[in-house]
Amino acid sequence: MAEEVKLFGVWASPFSRRVEIALKIKGVKYEYIEEDLTNKSPLLLKYNPVHKKIPVLVHNGNPIAESVVIIEYIDETWKHNPILPQHPYDRALARFWAKFIDEKCLPALWNSMWSKGKEREAAIGEACEHLKTLENELGDKKFFGGEEIGLVDIAANFIGFWLVSLQEPIGLELLTEEKFPKLCKWIHAYVNHTAIKESLPPKDKLIEALSARFGAASK
Template sequence: MGSEDEEVKLLGKWASPFSNRVDLALKIKGVPYKYSEENLANKSVELLNYNPVYKKVPVLVHNGNPVSESLVILEYIEDTWENNPLLPQDPYERALARFWSKTLDDKILPAIWNACWSDEKGREKAVEEALEALKIFQDALKDKRYFGGETIGLVDIVANFIGYWVAILQEIAGLELLTIEKFPKLYKWSQEFVNHPVIKEGLPPRDELFAFFKASASK
């Protein structure tokens, strides 16, 4: 279990939604940690030592022990610090949360990302797939405030890309994916998510994120 004299460090990239997931989880749990910004074009020796397999962020280092891959890190955080649980107690509900977290990374986020960065030739099909993915995810929300119920949970954190990044990327790409007209419940969730006090404090500045991805789009 977590204790006060431990050392927690996060190697991350400020514009990465995957790094940001770990930021948010640690903040929700109230875990003090040191943050180390990585230059992915010139990776640090520390990053290469801690994550020799994938050589990418995020990496959580807890008392010298590195944990890689954001979904694995979130589970580790949940297992290590019991306060403000991110997963429900019920085994079936826990399994569902894990299922949707994995589905986000395997199916939903790639579809949205592809739509935002596709060329004109493949855009129509990519947008169609992104809208289908958003519909699947909205259906999973049902009538709940958050995917975690009344409090932010694992799926909400994993969906940070939809909650925050999508609005920026679709504006740059000139697309209308997540709108109040198309997905009223999911749009409402995104507003609740970004305005949650802890989440709001933990998200990167919108104008800086916009400039970062706008520069990427023009290359």
């Protein structure tokens, strides 16, 4: 019986793109369904009644929500090209850093991009501290996962593409080669990885969409 894999997402969302990266790494064929978050489909509300958010992966009729949870499910379901480490301790560390990115880095980065005045200054300071922590964790490794893309790399896709693409158009100088040479080296290897390249939104379209949002927020 053929497997049925569907992904409900939004093209500009780093969270649904995370799931696409995982599916591409595994070579899993899937149907992508673009959602309009201002007018959510009945299927999205049916499959994710708790949070009513994307991404949602539906595998043979069974829905799974939350991007990191979905990635772990994908990794456990399709065993080839592992995304999480095999050793329990290393797996725990990968989960820790993915959580650090979601709970610490992303809110600070988001606030540094969209807030104003003193609030923005504080957010930039916090974001720099978190990026420095990631820089130290990366060390001399090619990827956070070692020689191959892993869970932490996928979780950090906002840093590797969204932040880098948007910081110049909105007048933010946060992640630079001078401040974060190791992260910048990681970004170069990351965005040129085949599975990543195939799973990122068009840069021009992303800049246009989010710069318009930034402009509207600034008025």
